[in-house]
Amino acid sequence: MSSGSWNELQQLLLLLVLVYGSAAMQQNSNCSTRCGSVEIPFPFGTSESCCLDSSFLVSCNRTSSGGFIPYLSPGNISVLNISLDGEMRILAGAARGCYDRNGTQNNETSVSWRIDLSQYFSLSSSRNKLTAVGCNALGEVIAYDPDGVNYTTGCLSTCLRINDTTNGVCNGAGCCQSPIPAHGRLSGIFYNSFKAFLDRNDVFGFNPCGYAFVAEDGAYSYSSTDLANFPHESFPVVLDWSVGNLSCLEAKKNASNYACKAENSECYTSSSGLGYLCNCSTGFRGNPYLLHGCQDIDECVDKKLNDCYSIAKCKNLPGSFNCSCPEGYVGNGKENGTRCSRVSVGVITILVISFFVYWRTKETRLNKLKEHFFQQNGGFILQQHISRLRGSIETAKVFTVEELKKATNNFDEVKILGKGGQGTVYKGLLSDNRTVAIKKSKISDSSQVEQFINEVVLLSQINHRNVVRLLGCCLETEVPLLVYEFISNGTIFEHLHGDNQSFKLTWATRLRIAIETAGALAYLHSGISMPIIHRDIKTTNILLDADLTAKISDFGASKIVPLDQTELTTLVQGTMGYLDPEYMHTSQLTEKSDVYSFGVVLAELLTGKKALSFTDPEVRNLVAYFGSSMEEGRLLEIVDKHIINEAKVEHLMEFANVAKQCLRVKREERPTMKEVVSELEGLRVVAGEKHRRENSDKSCSEETKSLLKVPSSSVSVSDVESSKFDSISHDCQVFMSMVGGGR
Incomplete structure (x- = not known):
């Protein structure tokens, strides 16, 4: 291997050590997991290389008798035991104050006891109590967190005679107790202190000294003999510990420093409010801080861990187990379930017959119920x-x-x-x-x-x-x-008044929708053998399909008009804001009631306002608002701003007049729907003719330019060419006007 390759390998090994850190080191066989009788589980360790970091270092010191005692470093605190549930039990001393008859303190006594904790450890407020023993004595615990904030609690013990106290009772007579304040994570420095008050002469004979200490709840039981001779020097105290100062979510983002290394482990926030702890998932146990520390629990080995019935077979699964009945038995195999029962041919036959009977009975009942509903x-x-x-x-x-x-x-x-x-x-x-x-x-x-x-x-x-x-x-x-x-594009109401409209209806579209709706109503009134009055025409009952074609819906309130009648007497039904006022007062329903409702729809299409509004004080009732605006010549002020620049004024006026006719109070003065269709169709023809003439003018202008061979990019022509152009253009326009007029 070349020197360059060797250097690269060394760098890779160093990187792996940095990434896996102490999680790999703690598996080293040189790391001791015990100190005397105390187990030292990771993340704690007896050397720097065997613990998560120096805060979890436990020194294992030899005693004079040859044994070993673990101490938490720093702080030199004697450790009694460590739990992976986030608790550590330590040994802490008691503060002692001795006084003469005059109340003068003996300077040789220790009136306070100090505990120094790192940021990963805190005094458990739920597992410990402050206790003071003595007459006319005050016990205190004072805590300073890492930010220097002070927390203090105390209790007062009084008595004049030893008979004032009761063994086993610590209620303030010779002995008092106080809970530790829960102020989040109490890490830092803690003091136990003892103070005397009043004259000691009356109690000196049986209580020369007083004591104050923090101890695990239940670790101390008061005895009146303790007033004269206190036999205890130290008590067990419970500390909470956690990893780091991050939440689980934050810690997981930094995988190399994340302490929950085991494959089947979970993270949960510390009860002290800072940092987190690790736990093996359900069905697993072990040390979640080790790489392979959480092992599957074989529930089938220990009957206490499974609830399988005596004859059922238990099968272990990763993190769980399963119970199954032997062949020839049915049930779920669990004690608290259906257990296991033998199946016989006779039982099977009975079950099959029972199921068949049940199925036929259920089917018969269902058919009868359907028949009942059909009739109902x-x-x-x-x-x-x-x-x-x-x-x-x-x-x-x-x-x-x-x-x-x-x-x-x-x-x-x-x-x-x-x-x-x-x-x-x-x-x-x-x-x-x-x-x-x-x-x-x-x-x-x-x-x-x-x-x-x-x-x-x-x-x-x-x-x-x-x-x-x-x-x-x-x-x-x-x-x-x-x-x-299914009509896919919603209702006219949604397009006119909805908050999330993808587009606004144009003037041409609104005119077409009005004509289509009017045509459908005219068909209902006179295009079928027996006329139909819809009775609930409104913008929410007019749907628009993908091409914005209008579709009238909801005929639940509609009425058929017999051929020999022109009106019906019915209970008034419809929607406020659209109801024909004459029908509302007389209960006489005619086709003209639909005409009135349609007039309200026309007013909505023109103004973009709701038929009734409780949020717009100016337009609470659209019909009244529309009528007064027409009378006062303010039509253009109320036209929807989205169409005001699309239509000519005379077309808007004609559309508004149709709506005005439909909204007349007396029904005999309203037009029929056929007449409404005729007027709206006429308006569309006029608007369409205007559109055709504009296109014709444009076509004629282009033809004239072609005849004169004038390039589109020219910016000037000679006087002669200009004169010819004007003459031909005029003749062409006159001709097109004549053609249009003859149609």
């Missing part, structure tokens, strides 16, 4: 209509409920297109890949069944390009369902 939802009424109309709805398909559930993912709320007064509409995909709209009607009582059947019958008779087509219905469910063709 007006199936027989629908059949009567079909018979009377001589098969005019044969093209409408009767869908099964299973088909429509599959199409809507069991009527998932995500599929909802909209909700209205007559029901909820879902978007569905049939098995033949047709996208449809499925309406789940609202029927709260039997009186509404007729409305539903009414909509089916009406739509089955209608064959018009501007009316939403009914594809079929389903009567097998508790609420009946209608299946329509």
